[in-house]
Amino acid sequence: MHTLALMETFTVVVESGSFTAAAEKLKLSKSFVSKQVSLLEQDLGTRLLHRTTRTLSLSDEGSQFYRHCQRIMKEAELARAEILDSQNAPRGKIRMTIPQSLIISGFSQLLIAFQRQYSDIDLDVIASGRVENLIEEGIDLAIRVGQLEDSSLVSRRLGECRFQVVASPSYLQAWGEPTHPSDLMKHNCLLYGDSKSSRGWQFRKPDGEALTVKVTGKLTSNDGNLIVEGMRQGLGIGFGPSFLFKDHIDSGELCPLLGDYCQPPSSISALYPLNRTLPRRVRILIEYLAAHLALE
Known part of the structure; x- marks a missing residue:
């Protein structure tokens, strides 16, 4: 037998x-x-x-x-x-976690469009930038930006972004434009994320050498909306992923700075547990996000 x-x-x-x-x-x-x-x-x-x-x-x-x-x-x-x-239409719940910076960008519109297309799939979206234990917390999928360290997770690259320095025209008119990353130490920098980790802004010199600038500022928050609004109103200079600022740069409300010192692009990745069979509904969501982010 x-x-x-x-x-x-x-x-x-x-x-x-x-x-x-x-x-x-x-x-x-x-x-x-x-x-x-x-x-x-x-x-x-x-x-x-x-x-x-x-x-x-x-x-x-x-x-x-x-x-x-x-x-x-x-x-x-x-x-x-x-x-x-x-053999049937995909259905069921997807519990996923996404950084808040992605939620407040156009990424949220992708999720809404996905749910309109797949109405039998329920999305439970947690806005969080911390690295959760996906299995213990019952999370099917995590979307993350930048360096990935957890080898127990499978990673699928969805797209990429750059980390940018930006400010409003009114701020630059009042305080001047930095021409080198070290100039940022003289400016009011709006700090997005954890107050400790967000103070070291990472750059790369034209010759490829890494450069970290310790910045200070009068406003620190893990709420990207607050940081972006502060920049729009001329409060200070901000630093973050390009998708957070794209619409405001396109409209002229914010200006990208120090472009010659930007780090290489960072990946936007989908993560899921290594030893778990991926449900069809989750695979469909990953493919949907990858297809649409590739077009941006």
């Missing part, structure tokens, strides 16, 4: 606690179920179960093999469910 079928029978026996209960669940005879487990043991060349007239227990090898069986049976069921699901 096929090994996968023998593994399934073995798994049911372990989880049922007896050959009798497993036989009832599988709608097979007790002797046939017992023979299947014996065949599996013969094939593996080891005893998986210790049998007495009253008890059934796993050997050390049986415990190890059972863990593998659990994972394989789960994957097989997920594969079956995925094929069945592919």
